[in-house]
Amino acid sequence: MIYSALSLSSTGVGSHNMHLSYIFSGLVEIPSYFLIPAAIDWLGRKPSVMVCHLILAFSLLSMYLFDHEADPEIFLIIWLIAKFAVASAFMLCFVYGAELFPTNCR
Numbered sequence: 001m002i003y004s005a006l007s008l009s010s011t012g013v014g015s016h017n018m019h020l021s022y023i024f025s026g027l028v029e030i031p032s033y034f035l036i037p038a039a040i041d042w043l044g045r046k047p048s049v050m051v052c053h054l055i056l057a058f059s060l061l062s063m064y065l066f067d068h069e070a071d072p073e074i075f076l077i078i079w080l081i082a083k084f085a086v087a088s089a090f091m092l093c094f095v096y097g098a099e100l101f102p103t104n105c106r
Contacts, residue, residue: 002056003086006079013068013079021076028080032088040092045099049092056085 006025013021039048059082068075 002060002082003090006083006086013072013076016072024076024080025083028084029087032084032091036088036091036095039088040095045092045096049089049096052085052089052092056082056089059085 036048039051043051059078063075063078063082066075066078
């Protein structure tokens with residue numbers, strides 16, 4: 001639900017150019033597709049999920065504390081970090097689910 005909420009609100013954050021904010025929303029997901037396999041190899045499956053969820057929680061809490069109209073650039077950076085973390089966690093769900101069940105159950 002958080003992924004969908006952040007994706008749908010992508011045109012209303014950051015600068016006043018909604019097209020640029022939407023492009024940033026899509027571009028921030030690309031590094032997560034390359035960094036998560038390396039994070040799984042380096043940290044393991046469960047710590048990677050935990051780190052992604054902790055980054056997401058801290059960024060969402062900090063988004064609540066910042067005023068997006070007073071400083072839109074900082075709010076955009078925090079929002080992009082949250083979008084990166086939720087995209088990473090979403091990708092980890094597929095990896096974790098595939099490893100959770102044995103092959104004969106899938």
